[in-house]
Amino acid sequence: MNNLEEKRRAMVAMIEDWRSSGKSKKQYCLEKGINEAKFYYWYSRSKETESTPGVFIPIEKRSGTREIEVFYPNGVKLKVNGDLLLLSQLIRLY
Structure with a gap:
């Protein structure tokens, strides 16, 4: 040691x-x-x-519709109805 x-x-x-x-x-x-x-x-x-930086927190897919809002630094705001695949694509766009 x-x-x-x-x-x-x-x-x-x-x-x-x-x-x-x-x-x-x-x-x-x-x-x-x-x-x-x-x-x-x-x-x-x-x-x-x-605290363990760099660790992903799992997102559980639940039944029912949840609206998620994405705010981009340039002021654009999007609302997504619980589609995690679409949400991940929108996050990668910026």
């Missing part, structure tokens, strides 16, 4: 320890002797790993 991976694991453990402590970030850093800027850096990095 490389140094960066070890450091990342240690910092993730530190964030988990802070969360379970019930203390403010500032108070936790003071008590543990941690540089506040470093803590906030790793805190922001931990939030990045919590």
Whole structure:
């Protein structure tokens, strides 16, 4: 295991320890002797790993008609009656 991976694991453990402590970030850093800027850096990095960017959210096709509106940056507005294939084609147009 490389140094960066070890450091990342240690910092993730530190964030988990802070969360379970019930203390403010500032108070936790003071008590543990941690540089506040470093803590906030790793805190922001931990939030990045919590959300999984680039993951698609499935769209379930339901019975009944739903109207979906598409707003293009140039001001054009389209209404589509629940046809997901048509909707995907319209999104790719722009």
